[in-house]
Amino acid sequence: MLTFQLLRARIAQSDIAKFDHVLADLDDVPTLVSPALEAQAKVLGVPPEELLGTDSSQDYLPPYENVRGEILTDGEEMVAVIIRTDRDNRIMVTDDGEHVVEEATQATLFCAVLSPSVDSLLLERVRDAVRETFGVELEVSAGTSRRFDELMDEGRVTVDKPTDAEVSAAEVLADPVSRKLAIAVKAGGGLLKKDLQSQVVHADQGRVEAATRALLDAGLLEADVVVVCGKSGGQVNRLPSPDLLQGLADSGLKCSCGRRIDEEKCEDAVSISQLGRDMLDGSRWMTVQLVVELERCGLPANRVLVDQQKGGDEMDCIADVYGSVLLLELKDKEFSLGNAYSFGAKMGIIRPDVPVIVTTEHVGGDAKTHFEERARSARRPRVARYREVETEPEVRYIEGMDELRGRLDEIVTELAQARSQKILGDTLALGSVSPAAVLRVVAERTRGTGAGSEPAT
Numbered sequence: 001m002l003t004f005q006l007l008r009a010r011i012a013q014s015d016i017a018k019f020d021h022v023l024a025d026l027d028d029v030p031t032l033v034s035p036a037l038e039a040q041a042k043v044l045g046v047p048p049e050e051l052l053g054t055d056s057s058q059d060y061l062p063p064y065e066n067v068r069g070e071i072l073t074d075g076e077e078m079v080a081v082i083i084r085t086d087r088d089n090r091i092m093v094t095d096d097g098e099h100v101v102e103e104a105t106q107a108t109l110f111c112a113v114l115s116p117s118v119d120s121l122l123l124e125r126v127r128d129a130v131r132e133t134f135g136v137e138l139e140v141s142a143g144t145s146r147r148f149d150e151l152m153d154e155g156r157v158t159v160d161k162p163t164d165a166e167v168s169a170a171e172v173l174a175d176p177v178s179r180k181l182a183i184a185v186k187a188g189g190g191l192l193k194k195d196l197q198s199q200v201v202h203a204d205q206g207r208v209e210a211a212t213r214a215l216l217d218a219g220l221l222e223a224d225v226v227v228v229c230g231k232s233g234g235q236v237n238r239l240p241s242p243d244l245l246q247g248l249a250d251s252g253l254k255c256s257c258g259r260r261i262d263e264e265k266c267e268d269a270v271s272i273s274q275l276g277r278d279m280l281d282g283s284r285w286m287t288v289q290l291v292v293e294l295e296r297c298g299l300p301a302n303r304v305l306v307d308q309q310k311g312g313d314e315m316d317c318i319a320d321v322y323g324s325v326l327l328l329e330l331k332d333k334e335f336s337l338g339n340a341y342s343f344g345a346k347m348g349i350i351r352p353d354v355p356v357i358v359t360t361e362h363v364g365g366d367a368k369t370h371f372e373e374r375a376r377s378a379r380r381p382r383v384a385r386y387r388e389v390e391t392e393p394e395v396r397y398i399e400g401m402d403e404l405r406g407r408l409d410e411i412v413t414e415l416a417q418a419r420s421q422k423i424l425g426d427t428l429a430l431g432s433v434s435p436a437a438v439l440r441v442v443a444e445r446t447r448g449t450g451a452g453s454e455p456a457t
């Protein structure tokens, strides 16, 4: 997996030359930019610094100029550092109507990190070198999605960071047998332990005991004792421990049939806890697992929104991944054609860059066909005269929670690559001689030579 991070620091333009100190601090790390520039300078027979500088013959110039940069890589991790100066001086108008030119004196040092985990050792070294050299701290650059902020402004709330108890509970519920049992216990308002076996298919019955234990250990279920009336066979009372029975009987509590309560039979039972209820409502355990996985990819919980219909099993999460909006629909069942229609409508409202369906089962074939047809018709120009092609983002499927980590890694890697393309390109370009510099060198070499004159000595 690849994660992406962008950090920045403001420095004075007069300090730009100090960038060499940063590189000197890291001279044991292989680089991509300077070796390329040095090789070209050697061929041209001039010092490399003479070949720096942008080619101003371009028609369009961005409002900034990339002046220095390097890409450091130790194999697994890659850090691109680039310094940009504002190209334009700002013109200020004073109260007297005078025009004052405020020279651009600041520059921005950007640091783009591609690493398998957000804890990048190389980044820490760059951070230290930048601090020592420029006396400034690299700070995480927002670089977030505007669409995500709009969705937040529309009233959607960020997810609460899951507690440790919720994280372990979600792990237990991710197991289909445990989940089935928990749902049955919740629906039945508690179940006798001996009745749990019949809640799962024959093939899974051998796993019921371990699954029940895991549910109890995670605090999703609570162990109870049920008093069963020997006469009517009905469940009379439910209490946390059989030890309480004698005391209750002594204080006069009787079964409805009139017998002392401690003379009736006791059966072990389980009931759903408050945590269990909370985790099953709206399949919150799936949201918790998703948030945990996104956090592992370096995406904080405050960039994940929930969009849950109260009381229903419908659940959406919206995540801002490196400036792209991910819409994730979580479903603890098969994703049907009907679900595809409503998800299509949701896509129209949220306008995600990457729509993802996460189901504990499968996405139905007709639902997949529906999305393919949608994509095909969106590609067709609406009006023949306009050649503009509308594309609909490809819907991704995660079928089964055991696929969640691997498929999310793929999506996050893809978005990290897309996000880092521009800054890597800009930095790599600094390792290439500009046409203007080559022309200058060639012109200087041929000065005084030409038809009829002697070659320069």
Ligand SMILES: [Zn+2]
Residues within 6 Å of the ligand: 228, 229, 230, 231, 232, 255, 256, 257, 258, 259, 264
């Ligand atoms: Zn009784």
